[in-house]
Amino acid sequence: MTAGDGDFLKSKRQWPSIRYFLSLIDFSLPAFNLKRRTLHRAVTIEDLKRAAKKRVPRVVFDYVEGSAGNEVGISRSLLSYRNVEWKVRGFSDVSEIDTSIYILNERVEMPILFAPTGYTRFMNHVGEPAVASVAENNNLIYTLSTMGTTSPAELARAVPGSRRWFQLYVVQNRQDSLNVINQAKDNGFEALVLTIDTPVTGLRHRDTRNGLTIPPRIRPSTIIAIARKPRWWINLLTTKPLEFAAFRGWDRSLQELASTIFDPSMTWKDLEWLQSVWDGPIIVKGVQNVRDARKLSRMGVAGIVVSNHGGRQLDQGPVPLEILSDIVKEVDGKVDVYIDGAIMSGSDVYSAIALGAKAVFIGRAYLYGIMAGGQRGVEKVVEIMKKELINTMALSGAKTIEDIHELGARIRKS
Numbered sequence: 001m002t003a004g005d006g007d008f009l010k011s012k013r014q015w016p017s018i019r020y021f022l023s024l025i026d027f028s029l030p031a032f033n034l035k036r037r038t039l040h041r042a043v044t045i046e047d048l049k050r051a052a053k054k055r056v057p058r059v060v061f062d063y064v065e066g067s068a069g070n071e072v073g074i075s076r077s078l079l080s081y082r083n084v085e086w087k088v089r090g091f092s093d094v095s096e097i098d099t100s101i102y103i104l105n106e107r108v109e110m111p112i113l114f115a116p117t118g119y120t121r122f123m124n125h126v127g128e129p130a131v132a133s134v135a136e137n138n139n140l141i142y143t144l145s146t147m148g149t150t151s152p153a154e155l156a157r158a159v160p161g162s163r164r165w166f167q168l169y170v171v172q173n174r175q176d177s178l179n180v181i182n183q184a185k186d187n188g189f190e191a192l193v194l195t196i197d198t199p200v201t202g203l204r205h206r207d208t209r210n211g212l213t214i215p216p217r218i219r220p221s222t223i224i225a226i227a228r229k230p231r232w233w234i235n236l237l238t239t240k241p242l243e244f245a246a247f248r249g250w251d252r253s254l255q256e257l258a259s260t261i262f263d264p265s266m267t268w269k270d271l272e273w274l275q276s277v278w279d280g281p282i283i284v285k286g287v288q289n290v291r292d293a294r295k296l297s298r299m300g301v302a303g304i305v306v307s308n309h310g311g312r313q314l315d316q317g318p319v320p321l322e323i324l325s326d327i328v329k330e331v332d333g334k335v336d337v338y339i340d341g342a343i344m345s346g347s348d349v350y351s352a353i354a355l356g357a358k359a360v361f362i363g364r365a366y367l368y369g370i371m372a373g374g375q376r377g378v379e380k381v382v383e384i385m386k387k388e389l390i391n392t393m394a395l396s397g398a399k400t401i402e403d404i405h406e407l408g409a410r411i412r413k414s
């Protein structure tokens with residue numbers, strides 16, 4: 001007889017109790033709406049990503065998921081977060097956790113901002129206003145892309161109470177840039193986020209192979225795609241046409257516009273020009289080396305985003321998380337340092353902050369949410385990330401975001 005059998009014989013037995021059995025039954029009705037049930041069951045961003053893949057055509061999913069070249073940059077970034085080891089302390093009374101911080105002198109609920117993503121209504125017809133509503137409901141900041149499918153004025157009208165920043169590509173013709181900047185100014189955008197990692201478009205092989213065009217073209221193969229994801233197509237065809245809304249009324253095709261939006265001749269002088277035409281805060285996105293960070297800090301920008309565009313531009317440049325600490329040390333508190341790329345959980349947010357970031361931007365994470373379930377899907381992303389951030393804070397002994405900075409973390413070599 002084994003020790004286990006002995007335990008069995010020793011435990012006192014009784015007749016099964018019907019009342020006890022009934023007390024264990026879960027009488028709540030399952031959600032009949034498939035979308036709601038999927039969102040309800042999602043525990044991680046990875047779950048939302050799986051759900052997203054089922055709901056949208058492949059060309060859409062790949063546009064979001066894909067990166068440039070061999071997609072090495074994004075895999076390295078994902079791995080870099082796995083290699084972080086957090087410092088821990090005990091006896092810290094973590095019964096009350098405060099995740100809030102101040103960004104540009106105003107409080108936000110969490111150190112998470114919504115990154116600019118062009119063409120958001122392609123992922124789900126509710127588009128940019130839905131994401132900005134979630135930002136507003138959760139007291140977070142939303143960044144609208146120059147290549148948005150909602151114009152600055154439309155966004156401001158749809159979600160007047162949301163804190164909003166505007167992401168700028170300095171367009172080849174400066175007068176055109178000025179027009180876009182004025183739209184941001186006139187519609188209550190608090191800061192400009194100047195993206196500098198796009199002198200040209202990265203080579204995204206998935207998009208080329210899938211024949212992605214803007215707007216999407218209907219081909220014989222599209223008929224099969226429609227049959228596979230009819231709901232997405234119905235939403236596309238029964239809502240207003242996809243367009244780069246900040247350029248509405250311009251006499252150019254979408255393809256022409258896309259090819260003139262990036263300016264390969266951009267230099268530091270263009271930043272000086274921008275500082276002369278915009279008197280609010282400027283945050284520079286796509287910083288990938290310490291020297292640029294130093295110069296930007298001397299030029300008096302309000303913030304920098306250490307970013308490689310989620311690996312969608314230069315494939316094998318530095319990994320943002322691995323250069324973060326050096327940049328933070330170099331600028332020494334003179335500018336706010338943000339980071340983005342591959343942030344897929346609240347514990348990734350924790351890692352970035354422990355290594356020196358003020359806050360993070362999320363891109364794909366919320367796009368998985370919007371593809372999986374529209375605005376509710378984006379709400380779910382915030383809920384998941386907040387829960388994970390609070391849990392990591394409690395377990396490591398950090399009551400506040402400042403405590404995370406104090407505790408810190410290290411990147412393991414293996």
Ligand SMILES: Cc1cc2nc3c(=O)[nH]c(=O)nc-3n(C[C@H](O)[C@H](O)[C@H](O)COP(=O)(O)O)c2cc1C
Binds near residue numbers: 310361
């Ligand atoms: C589908 C998609 C569209 C994007 N469009 C823009 C854009 O218009 N402007 C910009 O500065 N960055 C854009 N980005 C980059 C994001 O702002 C951000 O840097 C990146 O998504 C962060 O990586 P993550 O997606 O892994 O979180 C886009 C990213 C994705 C996934």
